[in-house]
Amino acid sequence: MAGMATQTVPLKRSNILRAYAERTPRSAALAARAQRLLPNGVTHVSRYLEPHSVYVERAAGSRKWDVDGNEYVDYFGGHGALILGHNHPLVVDAVASQIAKGSHYGASSALEVEWAEIVQQMIPSAERICFTASGTEATHLALRLARAFTGKSKIIRFAGHFHGWHDEVSFPAGGAAGISPSVVDQTLIVPANDTGRVAELLGSRDDCAAVILEPTGATFGHVPTGADVLRRLRELTARHGVLLIFDEVICGFRCSPGGAQQLYGIMPDLTTLAKILAGGHPGAAVAGRSDVLAQLQWGEEPSRIVAPRVPHQGTFNAAPISAAAGMATLRQVRDTDALDRANKSAAAIRDGMNAILRSRGVRWCVYGRFSDFHIFVGDATPEDIYAGRVPAAKLKGGTAAELLHKIRAGFLLHGVDIVGWPGGLVSAVHTAEDIARTLEAFDRTLDLLAIEGDL
Numbered sequence: 001m002a003g004m005a006t007q008t009v010p011l012k013r014s015n016i017l018r019a020y021a022e023r024t025p026r027s028a029a030l031a032a033r034a035q036r037l038l039p040n041g042v043t044h045v046s047r048y049l050e051p052h053s054v055y056v057e058r059a060a061g062s063r064k065w066d067v068d069g070n071e072y073v074d075y076f077g078g079h080g081a082l083i084l085g086h087n088h089p090l091v092v093d094a095v096a097s098q099i100a101k102g103s104h105y106g107a108s109s110a111l112e113v114e115w116a117e118i119v120q121q122m123i124p125s126a127e128r129i130c131f132t133a134s135g136t137e138a139t140h141l142a143l144r145l146a147r148a149f150t151g152k153s154k155i156i157r158f159a160g161h162f163h164g165w166h167d168e169v170s171f172p173a174g175g176a177a178g179i180s181p182s183v184v185d186q187t188l189i190v191p192a193n194d195t196g197r198v199a200e201l202l203g204s205r206d207d208c209a210a211v212i213l214e215p216t217g218a219t220f221g222h223v224p225t226g227a228d229v230l231r232r233l234r235e236l237t238a239r240h241g242v243l244l245i246f247d248e249v250i251c252g253f254r255c256s257p258g259g260a261q262q263l264y265g266i267m268p269d270l271t272t273l274a275k276i277l278a279g280g281h282p283g284a285a286v287a288g289r290s291d292v293l294a295q296l297q298w299g300e301e302p303s304r305i306v307a308p309r310v311p312h313q314g315t316f317n318a319a320p321i322s323a324a325a326g327m328a329t330l331r332q333v334r335d336t337d338a339l340d341r342a343n344k345s346a347a348a349i350r351d352g353m354n355a356i357l358r359s360r361g362v363r364w365c366v367y368g369r370f371s372d373f374h375i376f377v378g379d380a381t382p383e384d385i386y387a388g389r390v391p392a393a394k395l396k397g398g399t400a401a402e403l404l405h406k407i408r409a410g411f412l413l414h415g416v417d418i419v420g421w422p423g424g425l426v427s428a429v430h431t432a433e434d435i436a437r438t439l440e441a442f443d444r445t446l447d448l449l450a451i452e453g454d455l
Helices: 001-005 016-024 025-035 089-101 110-122 135-150 195-206 225-240 259-264 290-294 320-334 338-360 382-387 401-413 432-451
Strands: 054-061 063-066 073-075 126-132 154-158 187-192 209-215 243-247 269-271 285-289 299-301 304-306 365-367 373-376 422-425
Touching: 001 299, 016 025, 016 401, 016 432, 054 154, 073 432, 089 320, 110 126, 126 290, 135 154, 135 209, 135 243, 135 269, 135 285, 135 290, 187 195, 195 209, 195 225, 209 225, 225 243, 225 259, 225 365, 243 304, 259 269, 285 290, 290 401, 320 338, 338 365, 338 373, 338 432, 365 382, 401 432
Parallel strands: 154 187, 154 209, 209 243, 243 269
Antiparallel strands: 054 063, 063 073, 126 285, 269 285, 299 304, 365 373, 373 422
16 A cells, blocks of 8 residues: 555664564554544544654553563653543542433433532633533634634734634644635734734734733643733733633643633633543533633523524533543642642653763753643753743754654663653653653654664
C-alpha cells in the first residue's frame, strides 16, 4: 500500500526508528491493519508516529504497557485529562458504581446538578454551566453564544492557540482545505501575545464579538502567555464591550484548582473546560456569565413558551459516567495536594533535563511553569523564552518532523512516552523513580541523536 510504503523511508536513515520498530513488532502488525482502515492508521493526529504508532494494552498509575509487553512512564496523560494518572481507585470506584446504575438515562439526573455545583465552586467565572461532550464542542458553543449575545460576527484569536477542530478555529491565516472562505472571513488572527494588534482591531472596528485564547499560552504554555497579556486583554475587551473567552480545556483544574483565571485573578466572560473536568471520560463545558448563557434558556411570555435563542443538543451532554468520573477527580483536585505534587514532579523533570543538556554542552532547553515540560530544540534558555526573545514560530512548529519522531521514538526505546511536540504532561502520581527513569531516557536519547548527527 502507498501509505505503508512511505512509512518505511525514515527507517533507512535512522537507527533510532529502526530500533523502535524492532522493539514493537505487535504494534507494527496492528498499524499495518489500521492503515487499511483509518487515515494514516490513527484516530488522533497527534498519535501519528514513524514508523508506526505505539499500541497500548493497559495502564495504571503513571505507567502503561504496550501490546509487546513494553512498559512506559506515561506523559501523554490521556491528552492531558489524567491529572490523577491512569485508573485512580476513587475514579474507578465512581465509574464502576455508576455503570451498574446506568450509562445513559435520556433524562436529567442528580449527577449533572452535583457536577455543575462542583464546577461552580471551583471556577471563579462559572455563574452558569452548560455541559458538552468535547472541548471542540465547548469552544464552538462559546463562540456561538458570544455572537448571539453581542450581535456581532467577528472573533479574534491568536496564531498557534488550539481551540479544537471545528471550522472557526482550525485554520491558519488565509484558511485551510475544506473550510469555507466565508467562515475564514469571520476570524481575525493576530500574532501570539500581540495585545497591540488586538488594541488596533478593537479600536478601529465595532463588529468583534469575542477574543478567545489559551490563557497559559498556545498548547499549555508551549508558546507562553503571561499575566500581563491577560490583564491587558481583559482591559481592552471590557472597554470595547467584547467578550473575553478563556479556553481552559487543558489548564483548567491543572495550573490551579480554579484554572488560570484563579491563579492570575483575571475573570473572563466565558470559560471552556474539558479533559480533567470529566476525569478521563468524554465531557466538557462552557461556564461563565449568567446573562451570556441565558441565550440557552427557554423563555416564557403570557401566552406561550419561547424557544432558546441558541438551542443546544448533545446525546452525551453530562453523561452519567462522565459526571461520576469528573466529580471524583475534581474533589481530589479541590481537596488534596494533587496539583502541587504534579507541579513539583514536572519542575524536577525540567531541572534534571536542563542539567543534562548543560553537562553535554547542548544548547537546547526545557521549560514550563506548571505540570508540564516542553523541550525546545534550539539555542535558547527558559529565560529567553519567557522574555519573548524566541519567536512563536520557532517554539511551535520550528523543528523538523523527522527529528520530532526520532526524539519520541528514542524515549519509547528507553521506557518513556512523551508527547510529540516534544514534551509532556505530568500527573499527581508520577514518582521519584519515574522521574529518574525519564531523565535516564532523555540522556540516552541524546546519545542516539548525537550518533545520528542531530545535536
